[in-house]
Amino acid sequence: MAKFVLFLGVLFAMTAVVAGAMEHAVRGMIIRDTTDTQVAEKVSEELSDPAPNAAAAKRLVQYETGVRYHMYHGLAMIGLGAIMAISARGQLLGLLSALVMVVGVKLFSGTLYLISAFGMAELTMLVPIGGSLLILGWLMFLGVVLLFDPLVDKEDLD
Template identity: 45%
Template sequence: MQDRRWWLGTALSGALVVVAGAFAAHALEGQLTPRLAAAFETGVRYQAWHTLALLAVLAWRGSVCLPGQRLAMGLWAAGIALFSGSLYAMALSGATRLGMITPLGGVLLIGGWLALAAALLRAPSRA
């Protein structure tokens, strides 16, 4: 199976989205300041959207494999780790200085979308 590791990582990211969302809704309810709770929820939301984007590109790669798709996926995976991961860590630890990492993750997420756009622009029109 092509991209087996990507499929596995994406499936695990999807599972983590559900776990993190349930954890925020039940175990963390009332335990965090509103600002930290919102940060945690933002991490969940961005991870969910980018996990769906990974699924879409993986499915697309099954029929049309373009240079640049893996770069986009790699940037998204790193962006999820840094963006959502820093928000989760900040909310759970209260160490707001971890929020300095979040923008770097955001830049990686944006870079993934730009890499995908570049891949599409370089692709033959039938792709």
Template identity: 40%
Template sequence: MQKIILLSASAFGALSVMIGAFGAHALRATLEANGRLDTFETAVKYQFYHTLALLAIGLLMYRVSDKLLEYASLSMIGGILIFSGSLYLLCMTGIRWLGAITPIGGLLMIIGWILLFWAIARGS
């Protein structure tokens, strides 16, 4: 599982840079015209922050063996996909109800952080 987490962090990291660059250059005019530049930037930032957290969890797994770390990473992966993914789709399609899905991703990110805290606190 640790290898999957580290590979996921690597892939999400690369995607963060690629999506961010694509938005800043190829999509900038469209995002500005639709008033979605800030939304797109938020999606990229949260994806990148949680990518770094995934990397940290994967590295922590070398020292700590705890199922909570796996659950934390899976929660963060789900959070990235739902939170950032729904915002990307909202920006690209203008479908407003996608914004209603975004908090589910945010909740998964929060759960991931809490599970990480719990794993570290119990010191397994």
């Protein structure tokens, strides 16, 4: 189970990097979608340039928030898998925690990606559901930490 959770964590961290790398293309989509066609052609799509309007700025922040939480939870699953690998207890709870985080990231970050890149604001109600699942995943992670029982006795290390 620990190896699977580690796999999920690395996969999520990797896909967060891919999502971050795609920000330039998404920025162009957002600018074209939120700006007059003639103005959009003149606006720079460089990542360091400010957004041309408030709607574009809001959608860019949403995308960046999705990427950030995507990465945070990929790293969290790597940590969870590492704890599971060295603990004699909490394996099932750890696996459930990781799976809840997977669904939470899909609903939270995935929905933010869709809202920001494609303007699908009707999906906004899914974001707090994803956030609630992420909180539940962290509570379950806490349970794994509380159940932690090292596979190696301290006396064996001396």
